[in-house]
Amino acid sequence: MFVSNMRRRLLVAAVTMMASIGIASVSVAQNKPPLKIGFGMGLTGGMAANGKAALVSMEIWREEINKKGGLLGRQVEFVYYDDQSNPSLVPGIYTKLLDVDKVDLIISGYGTNLIAPAMPIAMQRNLLFMTLFGTNVNAKFNYPGYFQMMPNGKEPAVGLAGGFFDAAMTAKKKPTSVAIVGGDNEFAAMTIEGARVVAKKYNLKVVYDKTYPPNTTDYTPILRAVQATNPDIVFFASYPNETPGVIRAAREIGLKTEVFGGTMIGLGFAAVKKQLGPLLNGVVGYELYAAEKTVNFPGIDAFLKIYQSRAEKEGVDPLGYYLPPYAYAEMEILGNAIEKVGSLDQKKLIDYIRATTHKTVVGDVKFASNGEWEVGRPMYVQYRGVKGNDIDQFRKAGPSAIISPKELKSGELITPYQEASK
Numbered sequence: 001m002f003v004s005n006m007r008r009r010l011l012v013a014a015v016t017m018m019a020s021i022g023i024a025s026v027s028v029a030q031n032k033p034p035l036k037i038g039f040g041m042g043l044t045g046g047m048a049a050n051g052k053a054a055l056v057s058m059e060i061w062r063e064e065i066n067k068k069g070g071l072l073g074r075q076v077e078f079v080y081y082d083d084q085s086n087p088s089l090v091p092g093i094y095t096k097l098l099d100v101d102k103v104d105l106i107i108s109g110y111g112t113n114l115i116a117p118a119m120p121i122a123m124q125r126n127l128l129f130m131t132l133f134g135t136n137v138n139a140k141f142n143y144p145g146y147f148q149m150m151p152n153g154k155e156p157a158v159g160l161a162g163g164f165f166d167a168a169m170t171a172k173k174k175p176t177s178v179a180i181v182g183g184d185n186e187f188a189a190m191t192i193e194g195a196r197v198v199a200k201k202y203n204l205k206v207v208y209d210k211t212y213p214p215n216t217t218d219y220t221p222i223l224r225a226v227q228a229t230n231p232d233i234v235f236f237a238s239y240p241n242e243t244p245g246v247i248r249a250a251r252e253i254g255l256k257t258e259v260f261g262g263t264m265i266g267l268g269f270a271a272v273k274k275q276l277g278p279l280l281n282g283v284v285g286y287e288l289y290a291a292e293k294t295v296n297f298p299g300i301d302a303f304l305k306i307y308q309s310r311a312e313k314e315g316v317d318p319l320g321y322y323l324p325p326y327a328y329a330e331m332e333i334l335g336n337a338i339e340k341v342g343s344l345d346q347k348k349l350i351d352y353i354r355a356t357t358h359k360t361v362v363g364d365v366k367f368a369s370n371g372e373w374e375v376g377r378p379m380y381v382q383y384r385g386v387k388g389n390d391i392d393q394f395r396k397a398g399p400s401a402i403i404s405p406k407e408l409k410s411g412e413l414i415t416p417y418q419e420a421s422k
Contacts, residue, residue, distance in 0.1 A: 032073055032074045032075075033074065034070075034074055034075050034076065034077035035070065035071050035072060035074040035075070035076050035077065035104050035105075035338075035344075036077050036078075036079050036101065036102070036103040036104050036105075037076065037077070037078055037079070037103060037104065037105045037106070037107060037334075038078075038079045038080065038094075038097035038098070038101060038103030038105070038106050038107075039078070039079075039080050039097070039106060039107045039108060039109055040080065040081050040082075040083035040089070040090055040093040040094065040097075040108075040109045040114065040118070041054065041055055041080055041081075041082065041083060041109045041110065042082070042083055042084065042085035042109055042110060042111070042114060043055070043082040043084075044082055044084050044085065045084045045085025045086060046085045047085035047109075047110055047111050047114065048085060049269070049271075049316070049317065050110050050111070050133075050317075050322070050323045051085070051109065051110050052314065052315065052316050053316040053317050053320060053322075053323050053324050053327070054109075054110050054132060054323050054324065054327040055080070055327075056307065056310060056311070056314050056316050056324070057303075057307060057320070057323070057324040057325070057327035057328040057331075058078070058327050058328070058330075058331050059078070060303070060306055060307060060310075060328060061328050061331035061332065061335070062076050062078060062331070065331075065335055071335060071338045071339060072338065072339075072342070072343070072344070076335075079097060079101045079103050081093045081096070081097075083109055083114055085114070087113050087114055087116070087117045088117070090109070090114055090117035090118050091117050091118065091120075091121060093118075094106060094118045094121045094122075095121060098121070098125065104344050105127075105128065105334070105344065106118070106122065106127060106128075106129060107129070107130045107131070107132070107330065107334070108129065108130065108131035108132055108134070109132070110132050110133055110323065110327075111132075111133055111134065112133075112134040112135045112136075112137055112186065112187065113186075115131045115132075115134040115137050116134070116137050116140070119137065119138075119140075119141050119143065119146070122143070122145060122146075123141065123143050123145070126145065126346060126347070127145060127346055128145050128147075128346050128349045128350050128353070129143070129145050129146050129147070130147050130149070130330050130333070130334055131146065131147065131148050131149065131371075132148075132149050132150075132323075132326065132327060132330055133149065133150050133323065133326070134148055134150070135150070135152075135156050135157065135160075135186075135187055135190055135191075136155075136156045136157055136190055136372075138370050138371050138372070139370070142370070143371070144350065144354075144369075144371075145346070145350045146370075146371035147333075147353055147354075147367050147371045148367075148371050148372050148373070149326045149327070149329060149330040149333075149365075150326070150372075150373070151288070151326075151362070151373050151376055151377040151378060151379075152372065152373065152376050152378050153368075153372060153373055153374075153375065153376020153377075153378075154368040154370060154372050154373070154374065154376070155194075155372075156190075156194075156372055156376075157190040157191055157193055157194035158194040158197050158198060159194070159376035159378055160191055160194060160263055160286070160376075160378050161191050161192075161194035161195040161197075161198050161235070161237075161262075161263060162194065162198045162376075162378070163286070163376070163378030163379065163380050163404050163405065164195075164235060164261060164262055164263065164284060164286070164378075164380050164404075165195070165198045165199065165201075165202055165204075165233075165235075166380075166404040166405070166406075167259075167284055167380040167382075167403035167404035167413060168233050168258075168259040168261075168284065168413075169202055170403060170404075170412070170413045171232075171258050171259055171413055171415040172415060173232075173258055173415065173416075175202075175204060175232035175233045175258055175259065176203075176204060176205060176232055177204060177205045177206075177207045177229075177230075177231045177232045177233070178195075178199050178204045178205070178206055178207070178231055178232065178233040178234070178235055179206075179207055179208035179209075179226045179229055179231035179233070179234045179235065179257075180192055180195050180196065180199070180206060180208065180209045180210075180235050180237075181208065181209075181210060181211070181212070181222060181226060181234070181235065181236050181237070182211050182212075182236060182237030182238065183211060183212060183213075183214060183216070183237065183238060183239055183242055184211045184212065184213050184214055185214060185239065187237070187239065187265075188211065188237040188238070188239075189211075191237040191263045192209075192211070192237050195235050195237070195262075196209070204232075204233065207229040207230070207231050208225070208226050208229045208231060210222075210225075216242070216245075217245060218245070218249070219242075219245050219246045219248075219249035220249045220252055220253060222249070223246075223249045223250055223252075223253050223255060224253055226255075227253060227255060227256065227257075230256075231257055232257060232258045232259070233257065233258060233259045233260075234250075234255065234257045234259070234260045234261075234262075234417075235261070235262040235263075236261070236262040236263075236264055237262055237263045237264075238262070238263075238264050238265065238266070239265055239266065240265050240266030240269060240272065241266075242266075243264040243265065243266040243267060243272060244266070244272060244275055244276055246264065247264075247276060247279055247280070247283060248276075248279060250417075251279055251421070254418070255417060255418070256416070256417070256418060257416065257417050258415045258416045258417065259284055259413070259415060259416075259417060260282065260283060260284065260417040261283045261284030261285050261286075261380070261382075262284075262285075262286075263286050264283070264285050264286060265286065267280070267283070267285035267286060267287065268285075268286070268287045268288055268289075268321050268322035269317055269322055270317045270318050270319040270321075270391045270394075271317070273319075273391050273394055274389050274390075274391050275389070277386060277387075277388055277389035278386050278387060278388070280383035280386050280399075281383050281384055281385070281386050281420065281421045281422065282382065282383065282384070282414070282417050282418075282419075282420030282421030282422075283382070283383050283417075283421075284380055284381070284382050284403065284413070285380065285381060285382075285383065286378065286379070286380060287321065287322075287379050287380070287381050287400060288321060288322050288323070288325070288326065288362075288379060289304075289321040289322075289325055289362075289379075290321070290379065290381050290394075290400040290402055290410075291394060291395055291396055291397055291400070292397050292400065292401070292402050292408070292410040293397055293410065294402060294407075294408045294409065294410045295402070295408060297360070297361055297362055297363045298359070298361070299360075299361040300325060300361045300362070303324075303325060303328055303361045304320055304324075304325070307320045307324050307328075308320060318391065319391060319394060319395070321394075325361050325362050326362055328361055329360035329361050329362045329365065332358070332360045332361065333353065333358045333360060333365065336358065337349050337352050337353050337356075340352055340356075353367065354367055354369075363377070377405055377407075377408075378404075378405075379402060379404070379405065379408060380402070380403050380404045381400040381401055381402050381403060382400075382401050382403050382411065382413055382414060382420065383399060383400060383401075384398075384399065384401055384411075384414065384420065385398055385399055386399050397410070
């Protein structure tokens, strides 16, 4: 009996000690300082709609990763400031993040104009810099720690425009001429230059090549001038605030051409889809996601389901087809790199990200030496059968038939534009 009791006491003591050690270990893990990721984001001003949508997407990733225990045994914390869509505020924000907030990593805000001002700071400190939707920013810097989440390829301007022409050249009547039009801004200038390069590749005669001033509101005279040159393809490089006016003007004059569209930024936004409704029909537009069966990237449906469940409450784009999946994928790549490297060593992270093909909700991503995607995948769809202004129709296959790239193609191009617009 004495031996039995002694054994029982020893067993209880051992169990108690193990429990105590376990609790202590959990406590130590919980007491580790958070892993801080810092950034500026346009939450007010002209970039706010996309900035807010990006933030919601990034928060979804942060919550998921923290439920799994965080990174390196540390809970992930975001430290961010509203850059007010103002490039002049960006350097001060990133200096404060690094010198005052002592963040472990930095990433960019949304857009070319808000990425470029932070580049010198990342470069001076040899930091990894994941960026979101900048157009050819690194061409000015050639910084090896720069990585861009935008699927336009090693030559972004050429790649972005090239996807449209790849789609347009599938027309039954082979196009021989093109009109190239765009706003007087940095984005349009780069894209138009890309369009010229691709037009030459396809031996297209450029019959019209002009820009319009930033304050343009009436695009009817521009479309009439374009129509006078009788082009087979009409290519527009427009910003979101311009795109609806361009499409309305094309309908108003009864534009006659084989293919009409281009790098019309904004067509991926639910608000623009709702505003234009059936006026979208026939347009060949730039999208980053479409609810087609060919777009079956692992995890994309699950992500969009979570995002869309929060969108109304957060006051962001209810579909989330433009920026959100890429903001989430950016964080997937960063998080996976940290786990694989096992530290926050900036050089090791840079080397790992550059050498790896990353599995994300937007498909496989491999970065080229300049930080752009090694293989571009700009997506161009032709809108068809759009009825009314209910955006729910875009949650199903059909209204956004993918024409390019070939590996995602879900429909044939309907031409001419007037026929396709019915």
